[in-house]
Amino acid sequence: MAEKTVDNRPVILKVENVGKKYVIRNMRTMPQNLTKGQMLRYKLKKYEKNDFWALKDISFEVRKGDRLAIVGRNGAGKSTLLKLISRITEPTEGRIEYYGRVAAMLEVGTGFNQELTGRENVYLNGAILGMSKEEIDKRFDGIVEFSEIGEFIDTPVKRYSSGMMVRLAFAVASTMDPDILIVDEVLSVGDMKFRDKCLRRMNEIATSGKTILCVSHVMGIVRGLCNRAIVLERGKMIYNGEVEHAIKLYNGIAEEARNTSRDLFDLPRPKYLNEKIRMMHVDIIENSTCIYKWNEPIRFLLRVEAKAEAKDVSLRAVFRCDSGTPASVAFLPLHADFKAGETKTIYVSVNQHNLAPGDYKVGLDLTQENPYDIFNNVDSITPEAFFITVKNLGSQDHEIEDDSARLWSNAWGNSRIMDVTGEVRDSE
């Protein structure tokens, strides 16, 4: 950080060595063959107590106007951290300090009452979120307009569709005007159109200089909304810094986590497979880091074992972005025949992938053509058998003649159409 310019925005939230301990009481399982005395002791002490640290030694600072993403897998402690900051429960150790008003959207529609009308619920929910009556009065029309509830505002909420209720609830929550806004996975509400609207509203709030803490499993939202991120793993903070690197860590494909040799036989498979043929192991060759230059060939060896006879087996490789969206696919029509008990190694070379810079999960499927010209999966590893990264186009990539795509934006997509020609002609 030393070489960067000094950030002179004030620190608005400071979390220092915060930890949260839960005491978990587990019912003890009584061992068999106990004497009467031991049995009595077990009955008297039915539970055993275990300490569980949901969070430990968390320290970070948020400056005014920062949009901080908190990412991590389920159970990493993200929601616990938000609950501590929003004062729903208190930390076991450490100290949290902030300036101004904190508002938390941990759940859309908290405190909505089914019996009350939309209007009554707006006022109730607003009060629950800490708004005064005048504040709600001022924003009421905006709330109704945003939620698209219209004439149904005076209908009891129990007559609403679930979408209507969620829209109204989000509309109320998003009119809060706090100094720090805490958002926990609430943007995944309503239909597509409304979700876009919510996201636009969040972006508006974000660009208006508000400080936001946001938990989301949707990396697209994290990327679009946040300028900083911390990564939690089993209650510990393992990273604090740039969003892109945090997303990589979250996806488990940080440089240190990659491996060019991977056993595939024990990876989970879909239930419908009959398991007569199985991919056992993959070795990535001619590359020790899984980081590829633009259109550098991706080559690997795949060991396949057949338990029963299998005919006409081909390979399909699906490249998925870190969000899980398929970006591209490669077919390898091998039409290989396997005898029972036979093991073969398949050499694969993806010569020109046209993939945009980014991280990809490569899923592999063995397919068999059936009489109806449909490819059946006979073995499948989804979403990933291995990871690859396509590097940003550097100046050393002489294969590309134009400079237009040297710095790739994710907004442009995940593969590039290569064969494009055109010219400027005079208008007649």
Next chain:
Amino acid sequence: MGKKKYNQNTDIDEINGRKTVIEPNGKNFQYWKDIWRYRELAFNLAKRDITVRYKQTVIGMGWSIISPVINMLIMSFIFGSVANLESDGSAPYSVMVYAGIIPWTLFSRNLSITSTTFLSSAALMKKVYFPRIISPLGASFAALIDSAISFAVLLLIILISFFLNGFTPCWRILLVPVFLLMPIVLGFSVGLFLSPLNIRFRDLNQAIPFLLQIGQYVTPVAYSFAVACAAVPQKIRFVYELNPVAGAINAVRWCIIPDNAFHWPSFISSLVFIAVFIPVGIKAFRKGERTFVDLV
């Protein structure tokens, strides 16, 4: 970007907000200020309780008249007419009973509302911060409105018995609202004390309504305090006289019935209970509210 020096003082001005510090063990000095800030929420919750309770009912608010009146009629019939117990002084039996039902209802409702508040509003409290005491305060307001209606009915009953029995109430009736604060505060603070226990031992959830039902018969609600004292053996009478709710009920009856003597022992006992349970209850509640989310 210039390398401007980071200055703490201007920062705080710029954010223009107060500082909040969250530390373990509830070292939170803004608690009372927060309660004031969230006062509107208490009224909103009270409004919700009342609106929701009478939604889709035909009689609506009428129910808060019907239930105490029916209660009063049954009690007056059983204790006044069948058992033929004596009333307090010149008051008709129905007036005396009704004057007891109002404070008792306030006490028992406040106690049960407050003691179960962590369970009944768990869904809300797990998702939003507000000083937790706001929730029972709101429910208590709602109960107060019912009692205000009950009080109006009492005036009506007194008016009727003025014409039927020639009963004239005392000028002290103006003091009733003041003395009604006693059962409210008593029920509320005892409830506060019980509320954290209710999280750990849900048995209380079953026990409290049951104990309140017994309490209604032990306490002079359906009969006069004098009749009850006469029935209790001399040796343990002072124990009976220390019933704090009886103190509140006696005080309310003293306000209404002219020839009723003020009963000091029960009144003082009531005040002592209140003086003890307010700090003890608040302390227990605040201890409970800090971590109840982890336990519910």
